[in-house]
Amino acid sequence: xxxxxxxxxxxxxxxxxxxxxxxxxxxxxxxxxxxxxxxxxxxxxxxxxxxxxxxxxxxxxxxxxxxxxxxxxxxxxxxxxxxxxxxxxxxxxxxxxxxxxxxxxxxxxxxxxxxxxxxxxxxxxxxxxxxxxxxxxxxxxxxxxxxxxxxxxxxxxxxxxxxxxxxxxxxxxxxxxxxxxxxxxxxxxxxxxxxxxxxxxxxxxxxxxxxxxxxxxxxxxxxxxxxxxxxxxxxxxxxxxxxxxxxxxxxxxxxxxxxxxxxxxxxxxxxxxxxxxxxxxxxxxxxxxxxxxxxxxxxxxxxxxxxxxxxxxxxxxxxxxx
Numbered sequence: 001x002x003x004x005x006x007x008x009x010x011x012x013x014x015x016x017x018x019x020x021x022x023x024x025x026x027x028x029x030x031x032x033x034x035x036x037x038x039x040x041x042x043x044x045x046x047x048x049x050x051x052x053x054x055x056x057x058x059x060x061x062x063x064x065x066x067x068x069x070x071x072x073x074x075x076x077x078x079x080x081x082x083x084x085x086x087x088x089x090x091x092x093x094x095x096x097x098x099x100x101x102x103x104x105x106x107x108x109x110x111x112x113x114x115x116x117x118x119x120x121x122x123x124x125x126x127x128x129x130x131x132x133x134x135x136x137x138x139x140x141x142x143x144x145x146x147x148x149x150x151x152x153x154x155x156x157x158x159x160x161x162x163x164x165x166x167x168x169x170x171x172x173x174x175x176x177x178x179x180x181x182x183x184x185x186x187x188x189x190x191x192x193x194x195x196x197x198x199x200x201x202x203x204x205x206x207x208x209x210x211x212x213x214x215x216x217x218x219x220x221x222x223x224x225x226x227x228x229x230x231x232x233x234x235x236x237x238x239x240x241x242x243x244x245x246x247x248x249x250x251x252x253x254x255x256x257x258x259x260x261x262x263x264x265x266x267x268x269x270x271x272x273x274x275x276x277x278x279x280x281x282x283x284x285x286x287x288x289x290x291x292x293x294x295x296x297x298x299x300x301x302x303x304x305x306x307x308x309x310x311x312x313x314x315x316x317x318x319x320x321x322x
């Protein structure tokens with residue numbers, strides 16, 4: 001009752017003081033905007049996969065958490081929106097605990113992880129995000145004040161180790177490209193390799209169908225190409241490409257080989273178009289020799305050789321364009 005009297009007094013008191021200065025609305029209701037969490041994770045007692053295989057990502061997933069990945073660095077407003085989602089989920093957990101007549105500790109409340117390719121000092125300072133002085137977290141992981149249960153991961157600052165691989169794959173430019181190469185180099189029996197390559201391949205296929213790619217999207221397409229080629233090779237080798245990607249299945253080895261060559265040709269053409277803007281006669285003459293290369297060597301050459309080097313190596317010939 002004392003609290004109710006105080007609330008009523010405070011509302012009237014502040015209303016009297018502030019009304020001469022502007023509009024005052026007492027007990028205004030706030031309609032919460034419907035928001036979606038990018039990724040909500042809740043751990044199970046006995047996970048199917050060893051958590052340590054995910055390295056830093058697995059450590060982050062040791063408790064219930066919201067994961068908000070950004071392609072471009074978030075600004076103040078975007079970080080605040082992530083925090084609003086976090087507070088809403090924490091409130092849900094606390095209401096659930098009250099309904100079940102049990103207490104809930106701070107450690108049981110969800111955590112927020114914001115994943116960004118980079119982060120400015122301006123944003124880090126604005127939200128009090130600091131590196132972990134106790135070194136429980138690597139460089140690049142910035143923790144907000146403890147009561148907020150939040151962290152910002154600047155992917156470009158993470159050490160290039162196996163422990164950070166699955167986060168660096170969400171980075172940009174050379175960070176992402178290096179991570180792609182590391183995924184390609186994983187052992188064939190790695191529990192995540194095949195599925196991740198398939199996810200990357202689908203990402204690339206979707207991006208490839210986009211019209212008028214900007215510079216960032218073209219670079220992303222290039223970064224994804226090596227993983228795409230590797231997935232294509234592996235899947236075609238097993239005769240599964242028709243069912244997974246094209247919805248049809250060739251029953252004969254001859255059909256699989258023809259499909260394999262056609263897919264490789266289309267991939268080469270697409271990469272050459274992205275890199276050099278057009279596929280002219282000179283570059284066209286280089287494609288057949290390229291088809292003879294192993295997938296790993298082909299993807300590396302397509303992404304690194306200049307136009308002149310491609311023509312010289314594969315016989316396009318600067319004087320053969322007539």
